[in-house]
Amino acid sequence: MPIVPASPAMIAKAAALLRDGKLVAFPTxxxxxLGGDATNDRAIANIFEAKGRPEFNPLIxxxxxxxxxxxxxxxxxxxxxxxxxxxxxxxxxxxxxxxxCPVSLLASxxxxxxAVRMPAHPVALDLLRAFGGxxxxxxxxxxxxxxxxxxxHVAESLNDKVxxxxxxxQTIVGVESTVLDLTSPKATILRPxxxxxxxxxxxxxxxxxxxxxxxxxxxxxxxxxxxxPHLPLRLNASxxxxxxxxxxxxxxxxxxxxxxxxxxxxxxxxxxxAANLFSMLRQLDQPPVHRSIFVHRSIAVMPIPRTGLGxxxxxxxxxxxxxxxxx
Ligand code: TXA
Ligand code: MG
Numbered sequence: 001m002p003i004v005p006a007s008p009a010m011i012a013k014a015a016a017l018l019r020d021g022k023l024v025a026f027p028t029x030x031x032x033x034l035g036g037d038a039t040n041d042r043a044i045a046n047i048f049e050a051k052g053r054p055e056f057n058p059l060i061x062x063x064x065x066x067x068x069x070x071x072x073x074x075x076x077x078x079x080x081x082x083x084x085x086x087x088x089x090x091x092x093x094x095x096x097x098x099x100x101c102p103v104s105l106l107a108s109x110x111x112x113x114x115a116v117r118m119p120a121h122p123v124a125l126d127l128l129r130a131f132g133g134x135x136x137x138x139x140x141x142x143x144x145x146x147x148x149x150x151x152x153h154v155a156e157s158l159n160d161k162v163x164x165x166x167x168x169x170q171t172i173v174g175v176e177s178t179v180l181d182l183t184s185p186k187a188t189i190l191r192p193x194x195x196x197x198x199x200x201x202x203x204x205x206x207x208x209x210x211x212x213x214x215x216x217x218x219x220x221x222x223x224x225x226x227x228x229p230h231l232p233l234r235l236n237a238s239x240x241x242x243x244x245x246x247x248x249x250x251x252x253x254x255x256x257x258x259x260x261x262x263x264x265x266x267x268x269x270x271x272x273x274a275a276n277l278f279s280m281l282r283q284l285d286q287p288p289v290h291r292s293i294f295v296h297r298s299i300a301v302m303p304i305p306r307t308g309l310g311x312x313x314x315x316x317x318x319x320x321x322x323x324x325x326x327x
Contacts, residue, residue, distance in 0.1 A: 015130035027168025028119035033137030050161035058109035064128035088120035090194025174275035229285035237300035
C-alpha cells in the first residue's frame with residue numbers, strides 16, 4: 001500500500017478517504033494507528049477485519065478538539081484535570097458515553113463506556129482536524145502482533161488492507177497510550193503506557209493498577225498473548241545462550257552470550273528504551289521462513305526497571321513472552 005509523505009495535500013486526501021469510509025494509517029506520538037471514521041459502522045467493521053481483531057475489543061476514539069470530548073463522553077472533574085495536564089499526549093481516558101454519542105456501537109464493542117484520546121502528533125492532529133470528527137484507531141498491526149513504530153512496519157503487517165499510510169517517520173514514545181478508567185471514583189490504570197503511574201499520581205494521588213484477569217478482562221485488549229513475536233522470549237536474562245539473541249538494557253559488556261545483540265538504551269534511559277522496544281523486537285524476531293539463515297532460535301531480554309515507562313515496557317514484554325500457539 002502506498003506510503004506517502006504527510007504533506008497537506010496527502011492529509012487532505014487521507015481525510016477524504018476517511019469520509020468515504022476507507023482506512024488510513026497515520027502516525028501518533030506512541031505508535032501508528034489504523035484509522036477509520038468512528039461514526040461509520042462499516043469503516044469500524046473494516047478495521048476489525050483488517051486487524052483480524054476479536055470484536056469484543058473496543059477501540060479508542062481520537063479527537064483534536066476539546067469540544068469533542070463532551071460530545072462523546074460524560075466528563076468529570078478528574079478527567080478535566082488530567083486533560084489539562086496531559087493532552088495532547090499518550091493518555092487515553094475511559095468515561096461513560098454521552099447520551100447522543102455518535103460513535104459506532106461496534107467501535108465501543110457494545111460497552112456503555114468509551115475510550116478517548118488526543119494524540120500529540122502534528123500529522124495526527126492535522127488529519128483529525130481535516131476530517132472534522134472522531135477517528136477510531138487501534139494500533140496499525142495485525143491483532144496480537146507487535147505494534148508499528150514506523151510506516152514500513154504498517155506496510156509489512158497490513159499491506160493491502162489499508163488504503164493509505166501517512167509517513168510521519170519513527171514514532172517518538174514507542175509504547176501505546178496509558179488507558180485510564182475514570183468510570184468509578186477510583187481511577188484505575190487498565191494498560192500502562194506513555195504517561196507513567198508516577199505522573200498520574202502527581203495529579204491524582206494514589207492510582208490503582210488493574211489486576212489482569214484473563215477470564216473477565218475489564219480492558220478487553222488485555223489478553224495474555226499479545227505483541228507476540230514469532231520467536232520465544234525469555235525475560236530477566238542475566239546472560240544469553242549462543243542460540244539466543246540478546247535484547248539489552250543499560251551497560252551490557254559484563255553480560256555473556258547471545259548470537260546477536262541490540263541495546264534498548266545503553267545509557268539505561270527508559271524513554272529511549274520505550275521508543276526502541278517494538279522495532280528492536282522486530283529486528284531480532286525472525287519469521288519461520290527466514291529462520292534457517294539465522295543462528296538464534298529465541299530472544300533473551302535483560303531486566304528492565306519497573307518504574308516510570310518501565311511499567312509499560314515490562315507489560316508489553318510479559319505479553320510478548322506469554323504462552324501462545326507457535327507458528
Ligand atoms: O497509543 C495508543 O493508544 C494507540 C494509538 C494508535 O493511539 N492505540 C491503541 O489502540 O493502542 P488499541 O486498540 O491497540 O488499544 C486500545 C486499548 C485496548 O486495550 C482496549 O481494550 C482498551 O484500549 N479500550 C478501548 N476502549 C475501552 C473501553 N471502553 N473500556 C476499557 N478499555 C477500553
Ligand atoms: Mg494494539
